[in-house]
Amino acid sequence: MDYSVLVGGEAGQGMDTSAHLLALILKRSGFHVFTRSDYMSRIRGGHNFIQIRFSEKPLYTFSEKVDVIFALNEETIKLHAGRLKPNGVVIADEKTGGDEGILHLPLARTAKELGNSRVANTAGLGAILKYFGLPLEIAENAVIKILGKELSDVNIKALRAGYEMIEPKYNLKVREDEHVLINGNQAVGLGAIAAGCKFYCGYPMTPSTGILTFMASHANEMKIVVDQVEDEVAALNMALGASYAGVRAMTGSSGGGFALMVEALSLAGMIEVPVVLINVQRPGPATGFPTRTEQGDLRFMIHAGHGEFPRMVIALRDPEDAFYQTARAFNIAEKYQVPVLLMSDQHLADSMTTKKPFDFGRIKIERHIAGEEDIAGESYRRYKFTESGVSPRILPGKIPGQVVLVDSDEHDEEGHITESDEIRRKMVNKRLRKFELLKKEVEEPWLIGREKPENLVICWGSTYGAVREAVERLNEEGASVGALVFGDIWPFPTKKLLEEARFAKKIIDVEQNATGQLESLIREQALLQATHKILKYDGRPFSGEEVYLRLKEVL
Amino acid sequence: MTCQFELSNETAWCPGCGNHMIRTALKQALEELGLEPHEVVICSGIGQAAKMPHYIKVNGFNGLHGRALPPAVGIKLANKNLKVIVESGDGDTYGEGGNHFIHTIRRNIDIAHFVHDNQVYGLTKGQASPTTAMGQKTTLQLDGVKVSPLNPLVLALSLGAGFVARGFAGDIPHLVELMKSAITYRGYALVDILQPCVVWNRVNTFAWYKNRVYHLPEDYDYTDKEQAFKKAMEFGDRIPIGIIYKVEKETYEDQFDFIKNGPPLVDLELNPKDAEKLMENFM
Incomplete structure (x- = not known):
């Protein structure tokens, strides 16, 4: 199972709250959830939407296709009709226009009858839950958490009213909830x-x-x-x-x-x-x-x-x-x-x-702060030359008789301004020695998919989710794809990259920018070059499907 | 008796510069307040005045040009037990750092701010500063300054500063008292210190200031804000020095209950497990 709901409307229509509520209900029903927010730089009007995907399996990205469009206005239907799966449904208030086949429900009317026009969305959520055959109890508790006790009564009533408005299409089973959202x-x-x-x-x-x-x-x-x-x-x-x-x-x-x-x-x-x-x-x-x-x-x-x-x-x-x-x-x-x-x-x-x-x-907290015993008998020097380049750090005000001086000018060991060429060289070297130590701290990128693959994907940061789904899907289809997902970027880790790249016929760079910045770094730091670049710079995130399709073009 | 704040360093200040006198006054003020070097931090930006942390033995944060105030705010919030003093020039404070000046006053955090105001840029060699008089010729404003000067005291008053004072580098005993009042004041305290620049400002010379400054009278009521505005605007043939305005105000840091009634932030025990309860928000 793998379903998606899209909630869309104008800024100010309460979509964020409704989508958060729905995501929480689905999580508490034991599903894995992934949401994607697409919003405009304005407070009222415009068009915003949120996609909520849920499944029994872990999710790392959103889905291009959706099963339910919950349209808070007519524009949502027009803009997103193309995303709807053939067996999908659009749910909207009865006064919202649009073609036949839309499930027009008396959401606003119900809200009005309940005395709070703002609970129309909640009634819609009730209908969505019913559509998937999910029970109400979990939802009611989630309402209390998201909307607070004061508003929970009227919202729960709306939820129940919406629940009665339609017949279920699916009969999903609630699972044990082991997650945070x-x-x-x-x-x-x-x-x-x-x-x-x-x-x-x-x-x-x-x-x-x-x-x-x-x-x-x-x-x-x-x-x-x-x-x-x-x-x-x-x-x-x-x-x-x-x-x-x-x-x-x-x-x-x-x-x-x-x-x-x-x-x-x-x-x-x-x-x-x-x-x-x-x-x-x-x-x-x-x-x-x-x-x-x-x-x-x-x-x-x-x-x-x-x-x-x-x-x-x-x-x-x-x-x-x-x-x-x-x-x-x-x-x-x-x-x-x-x-x-x-x-x-x-x-x-x-x-x-x-x-x-x-x-x-x-989580370990390692402060590396020096005490009196570390500088015993000496007048403290904030920038004392050491083999590692790291000088003992004490805190101002903590050791009587010792003062801590930091200076944006080039400085001597005590922190005082200097113009000395010799001290300058030593200070530059001291600072840069720390970079050599940082290199030892660096974590290699995550490898997903095949080891030593024919097709090596490189990416970094948040494209991880979309790339992961795409790579898994391609490998299921018999391709040989592995992906290195960089977390540590600088100092740049090259070990795993060099190992994996040795066997690759193609190196494919997947990045959410126009110039392939990671790829340029790989050329500079590892003397490797991508054979293909899949770049996206329209401000919208890669989905797993998009990466899958674009990878398929170059494999 | 040798002063515990004494450093043997030679200074990069010109002979006759007002900075020497300000340093003398500052050391004396700290000494008379019974403070010890490790209890005091001086923050500064860049410029001749901003070299102060190098010429006096206290903790020092000699940061970037115009940026003396933000680190001072961070330091005070992190360790409320430190006496935090900011020393910088008129260009650093009122020019490059203008936005920080405005908002640090609004914050009313407990720091003493001593501005060495010589009405000219020293270290960059003689250009106009925000306090240079209109029409005054400089090494850059060859036809004279075309913008009106900034009045720091009026600005500070208008922003709600609780302690606004003016001192003169040539009147050390008076300046020592001002500094002591500013350091012991609970909140943001501005002391604009008139100071001759013997190289670059041939208008506002030692004699120019000396002939104009006068002590505010004993019966001057520094809690009267209207009167304070008048005195702050008096900058011509006569220039008043002393505490122009002073009232009690709640400090910024005291509005954090855990700072006011707890140990300094720097002394809090850190334990990752303390944050585990926050996970419940996402259940």
């Missing part, structure tokens, strides 16, 4: 909180705002300062101040906001203060497509910042990966006193998916 932004926030992040600041920018919102919603409970700052310039500088003083600090934005942080990223490299930041990418250049998806900032993240300094760049592949990698980023940042840059995108940020509850026991 979480999106990429929430998983990043959760990873940060698990890692002990006590300071998160940012300036609202779609599609990264969800992280800021998530952190704010748990700020008091978890004792985290969550600060909306005047601009992204302030954001990273402020996070660096907090980190210098000794708390784990993070900031995030999308590409344009990250562009404003670049000056302070260079500062982080120079002053060797650990920090974690995330770029939840959207299509650029400039304002681009504010609410859509792209992987256009890979090169930007690797190279951003004036001067030469070590950094680590990690792309997040799905919410589970986002959780563990975000937590890992804090350890790496503190261990090597470097900025660690995470990369997500709108598709990962907003897509909810079911995962096993995260294992908090797996």
Whole structure:
């Protein structure tokens, strides 16, 4: 079984809530769920839609075809009729126009009778549940969770009324629910909180705002300062101040906001203060497509910042990966006193998916902060030359008699401004030695599908889901396909790539950008070249089907 | 007695520069407040004034041009026990850092902000700063400055600052007292310090300031905001120095219950398991 429901309408029609509710009901009914949000950069009007796919098997991507279109307006029917499977159905309010064959239901009328015109969507959800033959009880509890106690009575009534409006087409069996339903932004926030992040600041920018919102919603409970700052310039500088003083600090934005942080990223490299930041990418250049998806900032993240300094760049592949990698980023940042840059995108940020509850026991907090005994008898030198390049880090205010000086100028071991050519060479080398250590931390890409395949796909970040489904399907059909999905991007891991590429007749690059940035990196770092590129840069995410079809063209 | 804040470093400041006097006053203020070097952080941006953390023994965060304030905010939130002082010039603070200046005042976080205001750019060699007078000729504004100057005190007052003061580098005893008041004030405290630049500003010289500054009278009521605006606007033949406005206000950090009533954030124990309960939100 593999079904999809599309909920579409204008911004402001309550679609988000309805779709979230439906996804939660399906999860609690024991299904795997994957949602995809497609929304416009506006608050009212326009056309937005959400696809909710569910199955007994794990899902990694959305489906192009849908079984049910729940149309909150007529435009939805026109725009998405082509997505409907031959045996699918359109559910809409009786006053919504459209052809015959549409299941027109008295949703608004029922809502009016119940005294709250806003519950029409919930009545529609009731009908959808009935269509699939799912029971109401689970749904009623989910209503209480999503809509709150105050609104639950009237919504449950609406749900029941909708349930009575149609006959079931399917008779799905409820299974045991073992999962959480979480999106990429929430998983990043959760990873940060698990890692002990006590300071998160940012300036609202779609599609990264969800992280800021998530952190704010748990700020008091978890004792985290969550600060909306005047601009992204302030954001990273402020996070660096907090980190210098000794708390784990993070900031995030999308590409344009990250562009404003670049000056302070260079500062982080120079002053060797650990920090974690995330770029939840959207299509650029400039304002681009504010609410859509792209992987256009890979090169930007690797190279951003004036001067030469070590950094680590990690792309997040799905919410589970986002959780563990975000937590890992804090350890790496503190261990090597470097900025660690995470990369997500709108598709990962907003897509909810079911995962096993995260294992908090797996998260280790390693601070690497020196104490009095580590600097015994010495006057503290923040940038003391060491073999590794990492100098012992103490915190300001913690050791009487010792002060901590960080400086954006080139500096001596104590942190004081210097113009010395000799110290300059030594300091540059000290900082860059840390990059050699980062290389040892790097995790190789995930391999999915065949080992040593004839056709090697390379991709990174959130395209993981679509590529995974496509590769599995092609292999089931007898092809020999393997895919390397890069998470760690910088330093660039080459070992597994070189191993797998030796046997490949074709190397196919799949990326959500127009120039094949990962492929260019592979040429530079591994002296390999893709034979084919499958690129998508229309702001819409790859589905598994699309990757499957486009791979099929080149195999 | 040797001052515990003394550093033997030679400075990169010109002989006769007001920065020397400001440093003398600052060391004395810290000493008289009974603070120790490890308890104090000085944040600065870039410019001659911003080199202060290199010439005084305290913790220092010498960041980017115009960006002295955001790290100071982060530091104070992370460790409320640190005394956080920001030292930077007029170009750094009112020009490149203008947006941070505005919003840090709005935040009213507990930091003391000492702006070395010499009404000119020093380190970049003599260009106009946001406080250079209209019409004044500089190394870049050859026909004279064509934009009106920014009045930092009026701006701070209009943004609701709870502590607004003006000092003069040439009056060290007075400046020491101002600094002590600003450092002990609970909230954001601005002290705009008039300071001659002996190389690049031939208009606002030591004598120019000396002939104009006067102490606010003993009976001046610094809680009267209307009066404060008047005094803040007085910048011509006579320039008042002293605390122009001071009232009690709730600080930014005190609005976080866990900061106000808990240990500094930096001292919190971290345990990943504490976050596990949040998983329930996704069940």
